[in-house]
Amino acid sequence: MPFEIIRNDITKVKADAIVNTANPYVAIGEGTDRAIYEAAGAEQLLAERAKIGAMRPGQAAVTPAFALDAKYIIHTVGPAWQGGTHGEKETVAECYRNSLRLAEELKCESVAFPLISSGTYGFPKDEALRIAVSEISSFLFSHDMDVYLVVYDKESFVVSGKAFSDIRSFIEDRDVKLPLAQERRSRQMPDSNDYREYRSAAPSDGWVYKSATPSADSEESTQRKRESIASKRKRFFERLRRGRAESAESAEPERLAPQPEEMLEESQRWEAQPAERCELPEEQTYGSYSSSISKDTLSFDSDELMYDLDQEEFAEEAPTPSVPMGETFKIVLPDSAESKYAGSEYSMPEMEPPMPRSAVKPSVRSEGSLEDLLKNKEETFQQKLFSIIDSRGLTDPEVYKRANIDRKLFSKIRGDVNYNPSKKTALALSIALGLNLDETTDLLRKSGLSLSPSNNFDIIIKYCIEHGLYDIYEINCLLFKFDQPLLGA
Numbered sequence: 001m002p003f004e005i006i007r008n009d010i011t012k013v014k015a016d017a018i019v020n021t022a023n024p025y026v027a028i029g030e031g032t033d034r035a036i037y038e039a040a041g042a043e044q045l046l047a048e049r050a051k052i053g054a055m056r057p058g059q060a061a062v063t064p065a066f067a068l069d070a071k072y073i074i075h076t077v078g079p080a081w082q083g084g085t086h087g088e089k090e091t092v093a094e095c096y097r098n099s100l101r102l103a104e105e106l107k108c109e110s111v112a113f114p115l116i117s118s119g120t121y122g123f124p125k126d127e128a129l130r131i132a133v134s135e136i137s138s139f140l141f142s143h144d145m146d147v148y149l150v151v152y153d154k155e156s157f158v159v160s161g162k163a164f165s166d167i168r169s170f171i172e173d174r175d176v177k178l179p180l181a182q183e184r185r186s187r188q189m190p191d192s193n194d195y196r197e198y199r200s201a202a203p204s205d206g207w208v209y210k211s212a213t214p215s216a217d218s219e220e221s222t223q224r225k226r227e228s229i230a231s232k233r234k235r236f237f238e239r240l241r242r243g244r245a246e247s248a249e250s251a252e253p254e255r256l257a258p259q260p261e262e263m264l265e266e267s268q269r270w271e272a273q274p275a276e277r278c279e280l281p282e283e284q285t286y287g288s289y290s291s292s293i294s295k296d297t298l299s300f301d302s303d304e305l306m307y308d309l310d311q312e313e314f315a316e317e318a319p320t321p322s323v324p325m326g327e328t329f330k331i332v333l334p335d336s337a338e339s340k341y342a343g344s345e346y347s348m349p350e351m352e353p354p355m356p357r358s359a360v361k362p363s364v365r366s367e368g369s370l371e372d373l374l375k376n377k378e379e380t381f382q383q384k385l386f387s388i389i390d391s392r393g394l395t396d397p398e399v400y401k402r403a404n405i406d407r408k409l410f411s412k413i414r415g416d417v418n419y420n421p422s423k424k425t426a427l428a429l430s431i432a433l434g435l436n437l438d439e440t441t442d443l444l445r446k447s448g449l450s451l452s453p454s455n456n457f458d459i460i461i462k463y464c465i466e467h468g469l470y471d472i473y474e475i476n477c478l479l480f481k482f483d484q485p486l487l488g489a
Contacts, residue, residue, distance in 0.1 A: 001404050001488030002140050003147050003473060005480045010150040011039035014069040016108035017062075019099050021116050022075035024057065026050045031119040036073065040066040049075065058094035060102050072106055074099045078117030081124065089131060092117055096135035103145065110146040129477060137473045141401050381426070381446035382419050388433055388443075403432035404472045404488030420447045421489075427461055428487040431472050437465050457484040 010018060010032060020036045023029035026049055028037045037045050048063040052075070055061060060076040076099050079091040095116050103111040115132060117123035136147050379387070389399055400410035405428055413419045421429070426447055430440040444450055451458040460482060464475050476486040 001486065002145065002401070002406060003136055003149070003404055003476070003488070004486060005149045005151065005476060007152070008150050009035070009152060010112055010114050011035055011068060013112045013148060013150055015110040015112040015146075015148060016070060017072040017074050017103045017106065017111040018065060018068055018070045019074045019076060019111065019113045019116075021078050021114055021119070021121075022049070022055060024055050024077045026053065029120070032114045036068070040068045040073065045073070058091045058098065060095065060098035062102060062106065070112075072103075072108070074102055074111070076116065078121055078123070081117070081122040084127075088117075088123065089127065092123065092128060092131050093135050096132060097139070100136070100139045100143075100145075100147075104143060108145065110148070112148040112150050114150055133473045133477060137471075144407060379446070380417055380419075381421065381443065382413055382417050384443055384446050385429060386414065388435070388439075392433065394433070399429065399432050402472060403428040404476070404486075405429070405432075406489060409489050423449050424485055424487055425489045428472060428489065431461075431464070431470050431475065431487065434470050435465070437462065440465060456482055460484060461487075 006013070018036070021029075021032045023033055026046070028034055028042060028046065044066050045063060052061045052063070055075065055077045057077045057079045060074055063073050063075065065071055065073050076095040078095055079086070079088040081088055096113070099113070100111070113132065113136070115125065115128050118125045118128040132149055136149065139145075140147065389396075396410060396414070397407075400407055403410075403425075405425065409425070413421065423444070426444055426449055427440070430443055435443065441451065451462055453459070457479065460478055461475070464470070464478070469475060472487055476488070479486050
């Protein structure tokens with residue numbers, strides 16, 4: 001991309017020209033100046049610097065780069081900060097302008113800058129950054145050159161202003177709330193050693209499972225559970241008796257429910273068997289998979305049956321019954337139980353039968369052949385992009401310079417109707433065109449991209465668009481400060 005902010009040691013950067021914040025006199029200074037002298041070869045570089053002589057603040061001059069991975073070193077003298085009342089800001093801007101002009105005269109294709117005067121000279125870092133971005137972006141709007149702004153560490157790079165404060169507050173607030181929410185959810189999930197009820201996210205059969213290891217309960221708590229189980233068991237068999245009495249008055253003999261005494265005898269058999277799941281085995285379940293037997297016989301709730309006899313803890317939740325309406329089912333007794341009521345059939349109340357699966361039509365039905373669909377597909381990213389450019393009367397250079405995109409890449413996009421850009425490139429073009437959030441979302445969709453509400457990069461871009469911030473260099477400063485990739489290509 002034409003303008004890029006990078007975190008590096010400037011003496012390690014490869015570029016046609018490297019800018020040095022020079023001492024105004026023929027002497028090796030501190031900070032960046034000393035580092036460049038030592039990396040290039042102090043004796044040779046100082047000899048060349050002596051040929052230039054003393055320099056005034058804002059002036060720029062050139063020497064060979066010697067051992068650096070560059071062709072030239074452009075020396076410029078930045079001002080010492082004196083409160084901003086002695087023309088320091090204009091002098092810093094002059095340093096950038098003169099250095100860029102000199103790089104152009106030397107036919108450099110790339111140049112690397114430090115943040116001039118923000119080190120030992122004490123220039124405020126946020127103001128130094130603002131001036132650097134402003135001067136470099138103005139130059140690049142009318143020139144083709146790769147410019148790198150090199151910062152040594154995060155402390156050397158300061159962004160201020162409302163946008164930075166708002167984004168930082170939002171991200172910090174989210175980073176605090178997210179772990180807390182995760183912690184709350186984790187507390188609600190059962191530990192493998194806890195004896196608690198747990199329903200999986202998508203249970204296959206709807207039953208409630210329990211851990212195999214019980215937690216340490218007090219004797220008083222255990223006694224309360226036992227009393228609760230006994231009470232529920234008593235109510236259950238009382239309801240069976242009432243159901244049998246009511247059924248005897250209205251139903252035929254062969255449709256009577258099993259004798260409560262027979263079921264009570266069988267229930268004692270259940271108590272002697274350990275239970276790994278909170279359900280009764282299917283072959284020993286009365287009213288299998290149903291919480292109510294027909295309206296003209298007896299009725300009981302399946303949650304009355306849902307207790308773990310091995311651990312003696314009642315399960316509060318029970319599975320939802322799934323007996324189809326209008327269909328018959330049998331009360332199933334084990335082979336060992338002799339009862340004239342075994343195999344009795346009961347019917348659920350008649351209701352409108354569900355629609356057969358074969359009769360259900362898909363909600364969306366494609367019309368025409370695959371070939372027709374491919375021929376009539378929506379416009380591509382490239383087609384949408386250039387239709388917007390044409391409708392707004394913009395030229396290609398205006399767009400790719402505002403987007404911080406290389407001219408060659410933009411030409412490639414123009415020449416390929418099916419070109420799919422990276423997300424950074426697509427967003428850079430959206431910013432360059434001044435698209436609102438809906439228009440940006442639509443353009444991204446043409447390449448199968450989207451903005452995520454949980455991604456810092458996307459959050460920053462969305463904030464900038466919603467608040468009308470369309471200077472791509474300012475946006476890149478925000479992205480860099482939050483350790484996000486920069487816009488452009």
